Amino acid sequence: MDLDMAQVRAFVRTAEELHFGRAAGTLGVSQQALSKRIARLESLLGTRLFERGGNGVHLTPAGRRFLPPARQALTAADSAVAAAVGDDRPLRVDVWGHLYAPMRTLAQVAGEAGELVSGHGRDLPSVTNALLRGDIDAAFGRVHPPLHAGLTHRLVRLEPVDVVLGADHPLAAEPALRPDRLRGSVLWAPGALDRLDFLHRFADRFGIRDTGTSVNLGLAHLLGEVAADPRRFTLLPADVPLPEIPGLRSVPLVDPTPLYAWSLLWRTGSGHPGLSGLTAACAAEAGRSRWLEYDPARDWLPEPPSSAAPAA
Structure with missing residues (x-):
């Protein structure tokens, strides 16, 4: 049985959103096109992956079993494409929270992170959609719940x-x-x-x-x-x-x-080699400049992150 990765991607995104309209929006396709992809996948597998009803969209038992290996298959497919065609383009990094000038922090690590191309994201939801569509590789700003299940973030600066x-x-x-x-x-x-x-x-x-x-x-x-x-x-x-x-x-x-928490955000499973360079550069500068010091007796964060290093 040969799986169509566009159909698998449609399934995974819908399983993460549990909403056909939102899933279609993040993929940049119509809701009708997304529904057709999932219907074809269900037909190929011979089982229903979603329950659709008045209470919304829910995974069936088969859908819950299929989701983890489907995510792994997408990650492997993306890595295979990158290995075949090469990925020497610059890392595309967007930002949000412009009044708080996120570029100040990125400018301090840009020289060590390899070639970057910056964008101009409006807010966290629009940057999230751009990441999920693959329009950008990473983003930088303040992360707060709810965060999409298909994204990974790392605290960079407090x-x-x-x-x-x-x-x-x-x-x-x-x-x-x-x-x-x-x-x-x-x-x-x-x-x-x-x-x-x-x-x-x-x-x-x-x-x-x-x-x-x-x-x-x-x-x-x-x-x-x-x-x-x-x-x-x-x-x-x-x-x-x-x-x-x-x-x-x-x-x-x-x-x-x-304290205002700045984080780096990217799509889970992204294979762009520039990501490791950027995260390493952020970690190095955080160590030099003591960016991650946090003392709950002295400081206030809306959501104290587990990765924040308490002050000595």
Whole structure:
């Protein structure tokens, strides 16, 4: 029995999404085309792989048995193609979280990671879809649940976060601030908080009840609005260069210090040789620059990762 790998890929993606429409979208095909591929695979195997009904899509017992070796078959097929045709093209790396300037970190490892080509991903969902379609090889930004089952990520950097406010803000002259002292201020965000996971969790954790939303027209626009109102503040990683806006102040946050977690993300089973070089370069720089230090008594993370190294 010869398996059609396009059909196997359609099955695996649908098994991961448990939704035909989403699976079709990640593969860049119509839902009708995806359904036909799975129907042909079921016909070839002589068994149903999915139960379709009012309660959604579920794997049958045969589908659950077929899924692990099907994933292995896809990984082997991708490796075989790469071995046959060669893969000396640059590693395609996309980013998200642009206001937090992810390229600052990638620039510090690019020289050791081989040839990279950067993209301009909009957000985690769009980057996820690009990875699953094979449009890019890796991505860099803040990962938060739910993460697609077909992706792998590795923590690269934990970056302290400062509060940014205008000179007329009552707390502007402080040398450092505890996050809970911001409760009487307005958290100014470049979009709806339910789409900005880090800011949303910060507000919940430290009791920030007053929030406001800007239009995301870039960092200078956001910070210009912050500087213009003495009630407003926003958060930025400490190393992000601030635009030259009169009266803008960046104040460290302490007791605890919020940390922004940067991760490298790629499709599970990806065989591009540049991935190992990039992950090795990130690990080396993390060791030199102490990027992964984390002390739960001193620092705050929305989701403390198991791979974060406690401070000595």
